[in-house]
Amino acid sequence: MARRSTPLLRRLLSPSLPPSPSPSTPLAGAVSRRTVTYMPRPGDGAPRGVTLIPGDGIGPLVTGAVRQVMEAMHAPVYFETYEVHGDMPTVPAEVIESIRRNKVCLKGGLATPVGGGVSSLNVQLRKELDLYASLVNCFNLPGLPTRHDNVDIVVIRENTEGEYSGLEHEVVPGVVESLKVITKFCSERIAKYAFEYAYLNNRKKVTAVHKANIMKLADGLFLESCREVAKKYPGIQYSEIIVDNCCMQLVSKPEQFDVMVTPNLYGNLVSNVAAGIAGGAGVMPGGNAGQDHAVFEQGASAGNVGNEKLVEQKKANPVALLLSSAMMLRHLQFPSFADRLETAVKRVIAEGKYRTKDLGGTSTTQEVTDAVIAKLG
Amino acid sequence: MARRSSSLLRQLVSSTSPSPPLPGHSGGARRTVTYMPRPGDGAPRAVTLIPGDGIGPLVTGAVRQAMEAMHAPVYFETYEVHGDMPTVPPAVIESIRRNKVCLKGGLATPVGGGVSSLNMQLRKELDLYASLVNCCNLPGLPTRHQGVDIVVIRENTEGEYSGLEHEVVPGVVESLKVITKFCSERIAKYAFEYAYLNNRKKVTAVHKANIMKLADGLFLESCREVASKYPSIQYNEIIVDNCSMQLVAKPEQFDVMVTPNLYGNLVSNTAAGIVGGTGVMPGGNVGQDHAIFEQGASAGNVGNDNIVEQKKANPVALLLSSAMMLRHLQFPSFADRLETAVKRVVAEGKYRTKDLGGTSTTQEVTDAVIANLA
Numbered sequence: 184m185a186r187r188s189t190p191l192l193r194r195l196l197s198p199s200l201p202p203s204p205s206p207s208t209p210l211a212g213a214v215s216r217r218t219v220t221y222m223p224r225p226g227d228g229a230p231r232g233v234t235l236i237p238g239d240g241i242g243p244l245v246t247g248a249v250r251q252v253m254e255a256m257h258a259p260v261y262f263e264t265y266e267v268h269g270d271m272p273t274v275p276a277e278v279i280e281s282i283r284r285n286k287v288c289l290k291g292g293l294a295t296p297v298g299g300g301v302s303s304l305n306v307q308l309r310k311e312l313d314l315y316a317s318l319v320n321c322f323n324l325p326g327l328p329t330r331h332d333n334v335d336i337v338v339i340r341e342n343t344e345g346e347y348s349g350l351e352h353e354v355v356p357g358v359v360e361s362l363k364v365i366t367k368f369c370s371e372r373i374a375k376y377a378f379e380y381a382y383l384n385n386r387k388k389v390t391a392v393h394k395a396n397i398m399k400l401a402d403g404l405f406l407e408s409c410r411e412v413a414k415k416y417p418g419i420q421y422s423e424i425i426v427d428n429c430c431m432q433l434v435s436k437p438e439q440f441d442v443m444v445t446p447n448l449y450g451n452l453v454s455n456v457a458a459g460i461a462g463g464a465g466v467m468p469g470g471n472a473g474q475d476h477a478v479f480e481q482g483a484s485a486g487n488v489g490n491e492k493l494v495e496q497k498k499a500n501p502v503a504l505l506l507s508s509a510m511m512l513r514h515l516q517f518p519s520f521a522d523r524l525e526t527a528v529k530r531v532i533a534e535g536k537y538r539t540k541d542l543g544g545t546s547t548t549q550e551v552t553d554a555v556i557a558k559l560g
Numbered sequence: 561m562a563r564r565s566s567s568l569l570r571q572l573v574s575s576t577s578p579s580p581p582l583p584g585h586s587g588g589a590r591r592t593v594t595y596m597p598r599p600g601d602g603a604p605r606a607v608t609l610i611p612g613d614g615i616g617p618l619v620t621g622a623v624r625q626a627m628e629a630m631h632a633p634v635y636f637e638t639y640e641v642h643g644d645m646p647t648v649p650p651a652v653i654e655s656i657r658r659n660k661v662c663l664k665g666g667l668a669t670p671v672g673g674g675v676s677s678l679n680m681q682l683r684k685e686l687d688l689y690a691s692l693v694n695c696c697n698l699p700g701l702p703t704r705h706q707g708v709d710i711v712v713i714r715e716n717t718e719g720e721y722s723g724l725e726h727e728v729v730p731g732v733v734e735s736l737k738v739i740t741k742f743c744s745e746r747i748a749k750y751a752f753e754y755a756y757l758n759n760r761k762k763v764t765a766v767h768k769a770n771i772m773k774l775a776d777g778l779f780l781e782s783c784r785e786v787a788s789k790y791p792s793i794q795y796n797e798i799i800v801d802n803c804s805m806q807l808v809a810k811p812e813q814f815d816v817m818v819t820p821n822l823y824g825n826l827v828s829n830t831a832a833g834i835v836g837g838t839g840v841m842p843g844g845n846v847g848q849d850h851a852i853f854e855q856g857a858s859a860g861n862v863g864n865d866n867i868v869e870q871k872k873a874n875p876v877a878l879l880l881s882s883a884m885m886l887r888h889l890q891f892p893s894f895a896d897r898l899e900t901a902v903k904r905v906v907a908e909g910k911y912r913t914k915d916l917g918g919t920s921t922t923q924e925v926t927d928a929v930i931a932n933l934a
Contacts, residue, residue, distance in 0.1 A: 367731035
């Protein structure tokens with residue numbers, strides 16, 4: 184079906200980044216040589232509506248950047264913007280309506296207040312729309328020096344249950360119980376998603392991250408589901424790793440990991456560590472996918488909306504959200520626009536002239552955005 | 561009291577370690593304090609020794625050899641405990657209660673199944689509520705991150721590792737995470753007291769209170785209360801996912817970190833990984849009356865069969881932990897000698913086991929340490 188052909192097309196096109204870039208020009212690694220001619224079906228170019236939630240903090244800044252780039256590309260996407268802030272009690276009903284209608288949403292971060300009675304809106308959105316898989320692709324961008332090389336990790340994290348159920352109560356004053364719920368249903372579908380992803384994207388290995396030596400029943404159930412699904416994909420290597428050992432391996436030998444499937448809390452930490460070693464929250468794209476809907480946002484730490492200084496000086500890094508919007512364009516089946524956008528962003532990073540503070544440069548968001556627009560081929 | 565003076569002595573001695581290490585003199589501590597032992601201080605102390613599984617017997621053997629070579633006033637009572645026993649034998653617990661100090665290799669916990677972790681059981685029985693891992697760059701050991709000196713203090717008894725799980729209906733499992741004010745308060749007090757006595761500037765609390773508001777909120781409240789009593793120590797809080805990212809991007813911003821059980825496990829492993837791995841980080845579990853010293857991170861990771869066969873396990877972690885133990889027993893001079901020798905061996909770089917990039921065996925490293933004992 185059309186949805187499955189998109190990843191196939193993407194796979195065919197992904198050798199745009201050769202693993203060992205020729206050292207002659209810094210731009211050689213970022214040029215994609217298309218060997219497939221896109222043959223759109225009639226009506227494929229019809230504009231699609233996308234719900235846009237600017238969010239808090241640096242959110243409006245970076246979503247503004249995405250909007251400018253989309254207009255410059257004349258992408259067949261129009262945005263329906265809704266104001267949502269982290270301190271609202273719930274996500275407004277009309278926003279959920281709009282996402283259900285459009286099926287796709289792009290959002291900046293929503294800052295969740297610490298403590299107090301307000302539950303996280305990020306989590307609430309994911310539960311309402313049943314976005315059960317969170318995907319963060321952490322890879323070394325050519326031209327961006329990091330302490331670790333050869334990183335290409337996709338962290339697939341269960342998004343709805345686990346430690347983030349939000350079920351807590353105070354038994355007696357001074358004693359709090361928090362429930363971590365693991366179900367076979369959710370574990371199975373996240374394992375299926377992970378293996379399907381690995382299969383469609385030509386990935387060799389899936390690693391399940393757990394702590395089943397301590398939490399035997401809970402993580403044991405997660406592992407059982409993963410093992411069952413693994414049996415149906417004999418071409419993909421499956422291994423398991425305890426989460427504390429995993430954190431240590433991530434910082435010493437990240438090249439051993441390929442696709443990682445994890446429950447909710449471990450996935451949060453593992454994806455943040457992986458994003459950190461590959462360049463930071465400012466450059467990693469990510470998305471939350473469910474059966475019917477998808478929400479794209481910056482890969483790791485969706486609740487981290489930067490401090491006020493970044494907002495004032497307008498120096499937030501738009502790269503993460505630009506790459507996420509490229510993922511979104513592929514999801515909407517506009518692969519040519521997605522390729523152009525990704526190529527432009529990767530060229531800007533490879534050149535290294537316009538970099539925001541977290542990558543070691545001094546540019547503002549607007550300068551990076553302009554550079555990307557200039558490079559759109 | 562005596563316990564506090566040994567930390568002060570340690571602080572004085574550690575402040576004399578030179579900053580730019582010279583190739584032949586790295587780790588040489590110039591002692592400006594003469595130890596004046598009180599009569600009876602040198603009386604031999606008994607220490608319970610649990611070799612454990614996997615690489616455990618190998619590395620505890622290394623510690624034993626080093627202790628004998630130094631003629632340290634310590635004698636070991638060895639007990640065989642293996643990870644697949646249902647409980648820790650009462651004889652062992654008796655011995656630890658009597659000796660008050662224990663040194664152990666790792667105990668491998670079987671994944672799944674019905675056997676609960678013996679590491680956890682020991683900590684709960686003896687109420688060892690604080691786990692301490694000191695992650696610092698060893699001079700001469702190249703890592704991707706420089707300037708790291710982090711102490712992770714982790715609550716050891718409650719939190720996510722309570723072990724209270726049940727299957728509600730087939731296919732649905734609930735696991736309880738319990739946070740109490742009592743435990744949070746005492747771990748916060750321990751962390752600030754540690755920072756105060758060891759001249760540390762900053763304590764960072766690691767939490768996820770934006771999602772788990774009540775549970776981690778309670779933990780944070782306790783930390784804030786205790787922080788208000790130590791005005792000279794900087795206190796801040798960080799969400800655990802941001803913390804993981806900062807650890808790999810800018811680890812030099814962290815000093816002492818106090819965390820609940822699960823986050824502490826992951827944070828201490830990440831911190832240990834960035835400065836050289838499980839093979840070199842010392843750590844200990846401390847309670848009101850007892851203390852157990854073991855390798856800093858991943859106490860359940862006892863290496864694979866390959867390492868055991870070829871006898872290439874890294875003894876550095878357990879040697880440094882036994883130096884911590886010697887200080888705990890108030891034998892600071894022996895502790896200094898042992899630490900100096902180990903640091904010299906690591907700095908020289910001739911005898912390194914596989915995880916540090918070398919090809920030596922455990923025995924070779926141990927012999928090098930013994931040779932370097934001044």
